[in-house]
Amino acid sequence: MTDSATNMRLKLPITCFILEIILIILFGVLVQYDKETDAREWHKLNHSDYENDFYYRYPSFQDVHVMIFIGFGFLMTFLQRYGFSSVGFNFLIAAFALQWATLMQGFFHGMHGGKIHIGVESMINADFCTGSVLISFGAVLGKTSPVQLLIMALFEVTLFAVNEFILLSVLGTKDAGGSMTIHTFGAYFGLMVTRVLYRPNLDKSKHRNSSVYHSDMFAMIGTIYLWMFWPSFNSAITAHGDDQHRTALNTYYSLAACTLSTYAMSSLTAHDGKLDMVHIQNAALAGGVAAGTAGEMMLTPYGSMIVGFLAGIISVLGFKYLSPILEDKLKIQDTCGVHNLHGMPGILGAIVGAVTAAVATKDVYGDGLEDVFPMIADGKEASYQGGIQAISLAVTLGIALLGGAIVGFILKLPIFGQPPDTICFEDSIYWEVPGEEESHEDQMTDVRTEEAEKLNC
Amino acid sequence: MTDSATNMRLKLPITCFILEIILIILFGVLVQYDKETDAREWHKLNHSDYENDFYYRYPSFQDVHVMIFIGFGFLMTFLQRYGFSSVGFNFLIAAFALQWATLMQGFFHGMHGGKIHIGVESMINADFCTGSVLISFGAVLGKTSPVQLLIMALFEVTLFAVNEFILLSVLGTKDAGGSMTIHTFGAYFGLMVTRVLYRPNLDKSKHRNSSVYHSDMFAMIGTIYLWMFWPSFNSAITAHGDDQHRTALNTYYSLAACTLSTYAMSSLTAHDGKLDMVHIQNAALAGGVAAGTAGEMMLTPYGSMIVGFLAGIISVLGFKYLSPILEDKLKIQDTCGVHNLHGMPGILGAIVGAVTAAVATKDVYGDGLEDVFPMIADGKEASYQGGIQAISLAVTLGIALLGGAIVGFILKLPIFGQPPDTICFEDSIYWEVPGEEESHEDQMTDVRTEEAEKLNC
């Protein structure tokens, strides 16, 4: 029996159909192939086919794509009865968000003669924006209906594009891996949404708000994919050449160092020294988040390692000591602990980026300064760039918190089919859930009986 | 106890050894490195090493490779007791088929002076052909022995190469992503095989012909990988430059739109609005199939979205209403529903391709017309190309249905160890299956007891 309030039979199809039809109409009116994907335009350029940006961005795009759909999707399957929803709603809202993000980002910073031009770079940017929505999904995981999530994605993508426009286009902020635009924004937006959606009686679903052995194994698939491909994520839209190369390298070492500090802290903070899967699945990734802004800069390898090392420590401490306080005192029920994986490490990354920018010199960057800091190459002081970076963090936090609050109140409208407090973290509200497997002993008996019957007949 | 008829101890080794030894001999006689892989020939060309096609095809190849082995393999693990066979037989027949496909495709359209030349493009083509075999495997999943599957692969690869030769080389059809050559062919071939192998008493194995919670999670790994890498699949062998770039882009948006219509239809067609994993796992991929022919054309982004949107709707409706009819009325037992994922969306893709080709103009394609439609660039009417596309669909259906019928009768020979009706969808006929895990509560007790014993001694 399904409560009629959570019955999706009309709500979900109507939402999906309306959104998709609007998308198709807007794409028809506004979107065009860019010069690298349009048959006529590309051939006008008279470039060698090998110079098409496809070859220099698409492998990175595919790595990012895996992070969005496998990485985020499976990372959230740790809950014992929420695997279908974790990977399935992740799939749904990501498929919507990447289309909507193409429009919103194109509208704010990709218009050419009234048209939005798209190609591999816009695909990466759309996936990035989607990542931000999925971070917010992590905060409300298990407590929202798919319709609520689609509505959240609709607004969050829009606000993401506004914030990104202010930072990258207006202020001239550097944030290629999105410590601010993606991680800080997604985390604090999601935290504010979950704050507004606070459920005082959530402990009635408490027994489902935990993992089982196999669900933790599935979650590790997500973790490892995020970890492995983070160097591609941070480098996906930096300038070509040394910039992409250096960003991947910095992120690689930041993550490696972060992994060691995560294991150390997880063991140290347990009274019996046992490792906690929650820390491994999440905190070990904080090094990627924290290298999101400064990764393309001349952070140096050991600088990257220090950043990752600190990010791991902060993140485990957050899971262990801060999350319970946030829940008890501030009424922030953060299912996946996105504050610890994306929030604090995102702020750390923003600060590291501001400091690294503020000490940039022509001596260190040489003629590469133009690629990384065009404003400094144009004559601005490095400290000015550093200041811009710091202001950008404040702007991001402001838009995320305010936007999250507003969207939270919208999602509170009692028409989107959200689950009751007693049945959160539960697939069977929104999914046909199959029965459990018979034990293999039964199966064996089963087969033997059948074989015996067959021989007898 | 294993029925002697299904005992593979001699049948499988003999089949594998004979096939592999024949392959090695034929490779020894017929196959050579192409100009991009041969040390002497490549260096004669005096190209820069960076111009080697490896760098412009290999990343796409690896994505396709993942789709073949992880994508198809895990997609079929949804059955509760057939995970070893799904991923394991997928592995076996794919490893055979890609070798045999190298020979057959090389024989029909890759001969140079009596030798088959191979390199990354032939690897992609071999994987494509393998994909077709795996689609047919989906139709007969759970009802065939590994020897039957190898025999099926042997014939299907051969017929695939014949059909592909007629289309691509004789008629001049465009089908880079294989809506016809791969999906339509593989689906209708497999449906015909399963029709001929009709089992009136299959309901005796009915309790195993369904999923359990964890098997659905494993299947989602397959689904998501297929979904993510489909842009690489459709673009893997298109012309370099804008063509690959545009194909990837079109497929990306087709899939995204398809995902939304799939979720909408899945919820809409359930009486309680609950999503059905079968739809999500399969129908959400139909957008990739349907963009297989027209993906490289100037389909426009919103055109791609419309195609994907329709494909998702058709596919869910197929699962819900058509599959039961096919089984009851036409005696087609289609385990994975390949008709809904590959059959109908493949035909849709062929039609979209024919229409898009028929309206192609020099104005839209510019100098890129040569890459996409060499016949039109050579002076043929666009409508002629459209007609060729339509004829190709008919040819493909004809060869697939006829070929499938013949191969079905061959597979009926009672010497290949096929499982009885009572023990279908069951790993333990062909695999050593381990027991079930003790419960973790037992384990804990277990460890505590051991520790207590250790302390006592």
Added chain:
Amino acid sequence: MTDSATNMRLKLPITCFILEIILIILFGVLVQYDKETDAREWHKLNHSDYENDFYYRYPSFQDVHVMIFIGFGFLMTFLQRYGFSSVGFNFLIAAFALQWATLMQGFFHGMHGGKIHIGVESMINADFCTGSVLISFGAVLGKTSPVQLLIMALFEVTLFAVNEFILLSVLGTKDAGGSMTIHTFGAYFGLMVTRVLYRPNLDKSKHRNSSVYHSDMFAMIGTIYLWMFWPSFNSAITAHGDDQHRTALNTYYSLAACTLSTYAMSSLTAHDGKLDMVHIQNAALAGGVAAGTAGEMMLTPYGSMIVGFLAGIISVLGFKYLSPILEDKLKIQDTCGVHNLHGMPGILGAIVGAVTAAVATKDVYGDGLEDVFPMIADGKEASYQGGIQAISLAVTLGIALLGGAIVGFILKLPIFGQPPDTICFEDSIYWEVPGEEESHEDQMTDVRTEEAEKLNC
């Protein structure tokens, strides 16, 4: 309750922190960006950004990276109660080893003016060295604490770098895919460690030293990823152009042939013809190992297939007949059977490499001879190169066995918290392990009750 001897609360954090802090200090003193990653240096070179090696190595790097973290990690999850440790310790020691390998390999063959220069090539080499450590981990799986594993990695990486230096830099050996440097070295090193750590009472943990259905499914994820990306592994650091292309091709066919012989032998050696998951998970990969040295040479496609075919046969026979003997007679407890997957196939690969090198001629390689065999192109006899290859195998075996013995004795020191014989292959010693899932029937009841209650109130 945890035995205080295996309590990691101080041991693991101290080890991790000390190691990481030493790494950061040494990186700060010794490591610099190379010319392709340094902003100033790259722009001095005046190359097009598209010529940066990032674009020609990074996709291969990411494939290797997936093999290290997903491939090895999940391959080892086959044990029923050791999934957290398999994938989690794999993660930890790999994250450490790749940092330490950067230093050690840089120290031995990457110094430029007193500094170690790093970029994508050093990242691939570091991952390769890490692979060797993970092979050794397979031999001791389930019987060591994370601290022991970190200590093992510390020494093994160092000895790996020494052996690699002797082979590649001193002797001029060719071994791009590491049949010797990675597989033979890692396997025999690990076998010697596990020999020294021999546990006479290991049968007390015997009931946990086996798989269950789902753990075998997780392990297949590892297998398939290793199999798919092995062509990228063997080709990752060969010369650009035809060399990388040819290596990937050879490995692809070697693996395909190996898969068929593996299935044949697995069925043939079982009394009832049933396939054994241990063989499929491991022996099917032996073709990649065996093509590690000769893969870049003009091995020919059919030559590659013969090598793979033999490797599969040897590997299954090893699992079936040799492993029990090694355990009973030589007291080598090889948990994952690394002798069968990496040991013997590694030696086979070394021999194939020596023979293929010995018959190399200018006629076959043309101007490509310089890339593959610089010594022969410089005037040395091919037989000399063959001799060097053979000597390299002996050197590798010597260093691996001697080094493994010494490190084994170090690991025996009773301070590293190794588990007792009675609690091997058990996650709960070092991890917080969650309880088991309620059955879905209970869940359903649960939900229905909750819903009923809600309606009543």
